[in-house]
Amino acid sequence: MPEAYERHLVPVFFRPFAADLAARAAALRPRTVLELAAGTGALTSALLIAVPTASVVASDLNEAMVTAGSVREPRADWRQADAQELPFEDGGFDLVLCQFGVMFFPDRPAAYAEVRRVLAPQGRFLFNSWGPLASHGFGAAFQTALEQSMPGSAPSFVKDVPHGYCDPAVVAADLTSAGLTLAAAEEVTLEGVAESAASVATGFLTGTPVSAALQDREDAQALRAAVTQRMTDRLGTGRVTAPMTATVYTAHK
Incomplete structure (x- = not known):
């Protein structure tokens, strides 16, 4: 999964927003940075370029992601860590960063309380x-293709998890319950550029938990082909682009 994620999804979805977050981080001039849910290091690399003097700890719950990230971006100190039980001392970081990871935390207020502790x-x-699924051109195209190919049984992961935490009022309430204050929430729309619709389909089908729902099915290969074709029909052949919307949050104690 890390290899497919890095190959097909990171360049299209995560690097554009990594550049945005890294620029915002640089404006804060941090000396010590903790990144949560760092994945394979898209934001980590952008951050180390934008703030070369900062000490950066990159963490992720998934050991495979940590292993892949540490190879890809050895300038950071990589640690396997649960965001809800961070293995770091109180007040040790000027800045805590997280790119598209908070949606995966089972208990967000608990994770935010840990962020408050280490800040x-x-x-x-x-x-x-991420914003609502409809605001992400690639994600919406994939989910539609999946539902058309698997009527009544399509996995809802993309809609429910990556795009299921998109209400700023809910985010603000979770931060408040953890003792943090939301200072800013800004909606940002950037353009994703992919080598092909097929590449994006492959990323979703093999680089996300959607893969688990298909792997044991006898018709898995046919389903993957159908989803890929429907995405291509919708987005076009060759190099494809689509708008992607997210909300960027800044909070403090």
Whole structure:
């Protein structure tokens, strides 16, 4: 999964927003940074370029992601860590960053409370989350293709998890319950560029938990082909582009 994620999804979805978050982080001039849910290091690399003097700890719950990320971006200190039980001292970081990871936390207020604990007194928590599925051209095309190919039994992961935490009022309430104050919430729309619709389909089908719903089915290969063709029909052949919307949040103690 990390290889497919890095190959097909990171360049299209995550690098554009990594550049955005890294620029915002650089404006804060942090000295010590903790990244949560770092994945394979898209934001990590952008951050180390934008703030080369910062000490960066990149963490992820998934050991395979940590292994892949540490190879890809060895300049960071990589740690396997649960965001709800961070193995770091109180007040140790000027900045905590998280790119498209908070949606996966089972208990977000608990994770935010841990962020508050490890933040220095004047520290900041900077993170983003995807908007509604309809605001993501690639994600909407994939989910539609999946539902057309698997009527009544299509996995809802993309809709429910990556795009299921998109209400700023809910995010603000979760932050408040953890003792953090939401300072800003800004909607950002960027353009994703993919080598093909087929590449994006492959990323979703093999680089996300959707893969688990298909792997044991006898018709898995046919379903993957059908989803890929429907995505291509919708997005076009060759190089494809689509708008992607997220909300960027800044919080503090």
